[in-house]
Amino acid sequence: AIMASFHADAVVANVEALHQSLRLAYQLAEQGYLVTLGIKPTSPETGYGYIRFADPVGEGYGHQAFFAERFVEKPDLSTAQSYLEDGHYVWNSGMFIWKVEAILAEMRTHLPELMRKIDIIVSVMGTPQETSTINEIWPTLTSISIDNGIMEKTKNLVVIPADLGWDDVGNWEQYTSLFPSDAFGVGAVGPHVSLECQNTFVYNDTARQVYTIGLEDIVVVEMDDKTMICHKDHVQRVKELAESQQKKG
Structure with missing residues (x-):
């Protein structure tokens, strides 16, 4: 079987280009390659990882595929x-397509201890020992990204550069770029009235009216049970805030 993995926090505007690149990816995956879609860069972004590609592997459906030479951090x-x-x-999109047996073989090569434990879990699936085995082994599994664990080590990875109209919406500032703003850079989702604000975005998920006055470079998120107000320079720290609140219970 062939499987694909996609991030939930990404927007693809050029759906037809995605379809065509996936057709080529499917063909290559059938041949046993691990395949990833690389986003053709439009600017010198420092917030994305990159993949350098080398020799061509194949082409079709208006796209070409190349061997991936190396991964580069931000x-x-x-x-x-x-x-x-x-x-x-190309930008590392985090989209992957492969045969199940191909990725399992790579895991056995590069993450043998992880696979040993997974095999134990699989061996008891559907038996009375399933729950207790998972509860025992799962907390001991190594936490490692697919990039670090497999993609940076395999010789079997190919990349398909594609112009997908792709945007990573992993933080609030990137999310705001999906919506129109006025001449002062003020945008909103939900009820909002602004007075003398600049470069400000309000996401209001309630029926209440939100008023902003004199704000600049601010993101306001209004929910039924919580409110967040954040300078755009610090949107990357929202996860930090959420984790600190979880620790407090």
Whole structure:
């Protein structure tokens, strides 16, 4: 069987290009390759990981596929600019397509201890020991990303550069870019009235009216049971705040 993995926090505007690139990805996955879609960069972004591609593997449906040469963590601005000029780098979309047996084989090669424990869980699925075995083994499984655990080590990865109109909406500032704003950069979802604000976004998930006055570079999120007000320079810290609240119970 062939499976695909996609992030939930991404927007794809060019759906037809996605369909066509996935057709090629399916063909390559059938041949045993691990396949990822790479986003053709439009600017020197420092918030994304990159993949450098090398020799061509195949083509079809208006796209080409290349062997992935290496993964690169989020670069500084000058390095990102050099990647853009190089022409052989794409943004790491985190979209993967592969045969189940192909990814399992890679896991057995590069993450043998993890697979040993997974095999134990699989062996008791559907038996009275299933729940107790999962409860015992699951907390001991190594927490590692697919990039670090497999993709940076395998020689079997190919990348399909694609222009998907892709946008990562992993934080509130990126999310606001999906919505129109007025001449002052003020946008909103839900009831909102603004007075002398600039570059401000309000997400109001209630029936209450939200009023903002004199704000600049601010994100306001209004929910039934909580409110968040955050400077756009600190949107990456929302996860930090959520984790601290969870620890407090």
